[in-house]
Amino acid sequence: MNGILNWILWLPIIGMVGVILTPKAKENTIRMVTLVTTFITMVLSVLLYVKFDTTTADMQFVTKIPWISQFHINYFIGIDGITMLMTFLNALLFFICTLSSWTVEKNVKAYFALLLMLQSTVFGVFFSLDFFLFYVYWEVMLLPMFFLIGIWGGENREYAAVKFFLYTFFGSIFMLVGIVALYFVSGQGADSFNILALQGGKFVNETVVIFGKSFSFETIFFWFMFLGFAIKVPVFPFHTWLPHAHVQAPTAVSVILAGVLLKMGSYGFLRIAFPIFPQAASDASTIIAVLGLISVIYGAFCAMAQDDMKKLIAYSSVSHMGFVMLGLAAMTTQGMNGAVLQMFNHGTSTAMMFLMVGVLYERSHHRWIVRPDGSKGYGGLATKLPKYTTIYIIGLFASLGLPGLSGFISEALIFLGIYEKFTTITVIAVVGLLLGAAYLLWMFKRMFFGEVNPDIEKYEDMNAREVFYMIPLCICVIVFGIFPSPLLNVMKASVGQLVDLLSKY
């Protein structure tokens, strides 16, 4: 039974080998291999969900094999409720992205090979229970991402790729220092790289001497970890890589970036920063909440000012991930559950938005809502593309948190969670909901209403393939908006355990 998880982790690599072995000229074979691989992965993740035991907060499907035994480094993977959701999201989004990448023409073989490699590494980050393994996957993940942006991106792609790479790398260096420090402090024993064994506030009383002065070990290294994960989320002062990366990345990569990779940051908080340094996390919660609040408001304001559709959605991601940070900072049942749910829901709704932008981009080859010269980039799309409009509306309203679609419940839970601890912040943060509706609907109004722009007369409505890959996301957004229990039941035990731990500090 534990084998499923290993299969999910390594199947994309097998698929990648398959892609590499396929002759370069057989582009359709390459696409089919990728599609089949991602599809099987998705089916396996559904199977994983079915077999998942929701009653326990323990790790399930655990595999532990010694890897570098001198340093007690193990190939140690397993999942709990939080990871389960991310696994499903990752498997689903990669399947959809494969379909949406059908039209990629440039160097097809390398593209799909890198895509599969990315999938495996992202799974690796989520599954790893060994710190060293985690770090390896965390860094290796940058590699396919760097090339996917740097080769298949837009006109300014190298800049965006390098920026993305350096930002993340900068953060992960601090994380590495933290990992090494933990290794030494925990006695270099058998569990020094074991994330689970390090959890539970074991370092509350440790101190560290730097330049002759004594500091709390927890505080110092919590902030080191914080930096590594906050850049990935991204939280306010570290967010500037995101718009560049999103604007330059190809559609599928944007989807993955917004849908899964950003969640790795908040996942890091949930799995590593909070449980290992609970005291410091609890002390830092106000700062995290304020940064989350700034992300929410600031991201929304910035999004409002954008004329580029993708940039607008990128900033909206900053805003939405700010809600996740707020929920994490709350450290209450409602807030934490809301944050994890928001991670999933943002994954689906933002993926929808980016895919829709991609669909339109394939027709128009520009993304201007308003062109730099002040004329409308689109206009009257609702008349011309009815199917597209319908699906766009679902994604749009899921993003802005309409009850009945998925975004609302998570945002409401987050507000409930933070209210008691940060009342003032709650009062300000609701403005984020207002602004969220404002920029999204304003964009919608400028693009879809009005007379049909002569440019868009020749556009065709979504074809069967495009509709097909949007349907799973639509179902997710609607069904989980009405019945969130399938998601909440899976994660609540794990989240509850974390909340219980944090509530002691």
Added chain:
Amino acid sequence: MEYTVGNIAPIFLAPVIAFVINAFFGRKLPRQGDWLATLSIFISFIFSARIFGDFVFGTFATDHFIHKTFTWFDLSHGANIWKVNMGVYIDNMTAIMLLMVSGVAFLIHLFSTWYMDHDEKHGRFFTFLPLFTSAMLGMVMSDNLFALFCFWEVMGFCSYSLIGIYVKKEAAGDASLKAFMTTRIGDVFLLLGIVALWMVLGSVAYVDIYAAIAEGKFAGQTVIGISLATFTALCIFLGAMGKSAQFPLHVWLPDAMMGPTPGSALIHAATMVTAGVWVSLRMYPLMVLGDITWFIAVIGAITAFGAATVAMVQTDIKAVLAYSTLSQLGYMIIGVGVGSYNAAFMHVITHAVFKACLFLSAGSIIHTVHEQEMPKLGGLRKYMPYTHFAMMACTLAIAGIPFFSGFVSKDRILGDALYFGFMSGQNPLLAIVPILGFAGAGLTAFYMFRMMFLTFYGENRMGHHDAHGEDHHGDHHHGHEIHHEHLDARQNVPLLILAIFTLGFWFAGSLTGQGIVKVFGEKTEWFKVLVEAPKVERFVNHPREAWGSTDTRVKTELTKARYDHQTGYAGPNPDEHKIHTAHVIGAIASIIIAALGVLIAFLMYIKKSIKPLATRFPGYTEVLRNKYYFDNFYIDVLIKKGLLGFNRFLSWFDMGIFDRYAVDGAAAVNRVLFKASKWFDNVVVDAVGVDGTGVAVNLFNLVLRIIQSGKIQFYFVMLVVVLASYIWTVNI
């Protein structure tokens, strides 16, 4: 009667199913599924009527209610229990509201099958209309504020979709955006209020809130320096202001008339806009506890009077009705504010009936003659006798003429307002409430009859213009060739049915509305008896049922009682005498004022012996035509004022961008801020902070800059320095 899932759920689910089917297969169904939508509403109507019958015709007592709950989702872990419960809460008010909503919605659906026939948006219209109806019914039935909020937002979405249904019109986009965003301002506050209540009380079910008020759980609780009760009451009322289009947030409702007329009738006249009144009534004990009723009354009075004045000069028939809706909503809010719980709710019902009918009549006219500017109409009485009859009945009702429903409900509100303003020992400044209320009542009579006279009386002015020579339906009703209206089950029978219910005795139980000539005999004044402000003490340890269980409580006989606006029928009220006096004065005064209004309208538009407003007070008319410059104030003034200040500050780096938006009035004042933050993000944080060559203020900049310089040797130097410093600090 037993209540189970089987006979409550269909009320909500039937329209939902119609929505789902129409959304996916509407195009393939005959007539794009409009019959399905109508049928589904009819099913809701049948089930609602059954509940109404049970509750109203003597089966249950005033304080009876059904409360069934189920768990929506559950976040409990270990000893930490936290569940989100949803449920159905049906009391007398719910039963009345259910009947009204499903009944009016059914008639409007029926009318729409005629009105929207051959319209290009036929299918889409009949997709959203059942969804809206289900959301409204769901909102009415829900037992807690959270569920209410969910349905509230879904209604907002339907409203957004229906206002913007003609996507080709740029103005439709603007109007829908404006409607959604303006109501959203209220909504986020409503959500905030709900969150605050939830986290302090542990539940947002109405019964739990009532119980908490009774148990004094609010005492000593504060939110950011304000007492919890005031804060939450204010938040919830702000939500109500957005949805019910009260004074500062009223700007969206007139624009909302961009949508198809039947949609306006259902959403923006009869039901959705009364949701704000509904939640204010449901949370009335909280409003009293939070001591904001005076604020509610003032807001209502300003809206009631202000909107009535604007309605006087409108020439578009739908605009007149839109402003009259605003004004009537103001009366309902006054009713809430002055403690006239029963009458405010009655006005919700009576207004829904006559305003729906008015809008449908307007729709009938517009669809027949393809003209909605009143100066171009006139003399339609001969061509459209049925519509004329229905519209006249409703006009009499809204104007407050005795024997009609509007008189009954509005007069009671005004009577209570009179008592509230002059006799209850409140702050003397609050006398403004009854004064504005009565003035508004006079104006209502005036502008409604102005509309009637201009539309149906006088000479036919249709010949004076080219009335849409080509029309895409292939109809030929234009110019002088308007065909005589026939009795049609879909066009005017719904109007006539609604018109029947504009008579006052249905609601008052007596012909005059003052309990003098009784019609219903023993069950006289059922409305007064059954609807009263919730008595919070009764909800401590209230019974609650799970979905599956059946109702086992002992039914009590209907208890008779006299109407008494503040203490219900609990006992002799020392102020009862004063209140009665106020009501008598109010009734007489409102009859006189209404008659005066009708008379002036008659003299002005039929006899033409008084000069019209526009020539008499040209300056003031101009102000009214511009709606007191609210739109201009929000859009132009705020933006431009804010903009100029920012421009001076920001022009040194980017003048062109801001200039462009100064002219464009579509955005809010936030635009300036957005631009500023965009600039801040791009230039300061990103360019200077990360890429900039500026002084290395912090290490982060420095490191990135050095790495990006590409000079490998500098890299080496850094490496060596770092290693060396490591060795020196570690002290090997």
Added chain:
Amino acid sequence: MFIELLFLTSALLTVGSAIGAAVTRNIMHSCVFLLGSLLGIAGLYATLGADFVAVSQIMVYVGGVVILMLFAVMLTGGKDFVSRAQNLLGLAPAMGNKWTYTIGLLTALVVVLTNVKLITNVVKAYPAKVIGNDFPSTVNQIGHLLVKEHVLAFELSSVLLLGALVGAAIIARPRRQG
């Protein structure tokens, strides 16, 4: 005595040639100085009794690497042989100028200070040990070590060398423009 003489000459040759390589402004001369320095190191290996390493040093470096370098210098068309004056784009001279040397020397100072600190510690830890002048042949033992204990590294380095060979050939292969 012979050993000490060898050590002295080798050390002088090593250090002197290295400094010469650093100081001269001609890349050709620099390469030749490198040759001297590497030969000196081979001598130093000999004084340490590392006969096999010394021979490998001479064969690989003197016979291979330096020659390769000279080839590279010649193949790059003789440009940048000597210190250029300020040229287009305002680049620093190829063989360094006073600024680059200043930076280099400053860094060197840091390294020297750091290392002196380390070396003093090392010397304290391992006080001067008199080693007899017995120099048994190491070839046999090294052979055993390479194929027994270090066999994996040995094989890997062979693969590496092969890869480097092929890679270098592919990279340096002139490609047709177009």
Added chain:
Amino acid sequence: MMGLASYLIISLILFVVGLVIILSRKNIVAILLGIELVLNAAALNFVAYSRYVTNNLDGHVFSLFIIAIAAAESAIGLAIVIRFFQIKETIHIDEATQLRN
């Protein structure tokens, strides 16, 4: 005269000289040359320690590997230099900016 310290000092001098070459020269071949010196300094240290401290031959083996890898490295490096020269017509290190921005 002949002790561990003297070898270490020679090795240090070699290392520093190599570093100065790396840092102060802009000619890629010269930089590679500096790297060779640094590597040799390291190899010399290994052999010296092997003789004076550990008394086994692991240091020798290690320096042999260093020699092998240095050879491979210089082969690749010089190949890149040649290729670079074919493209850029110069071997000035500051011209190698293709990856920037």
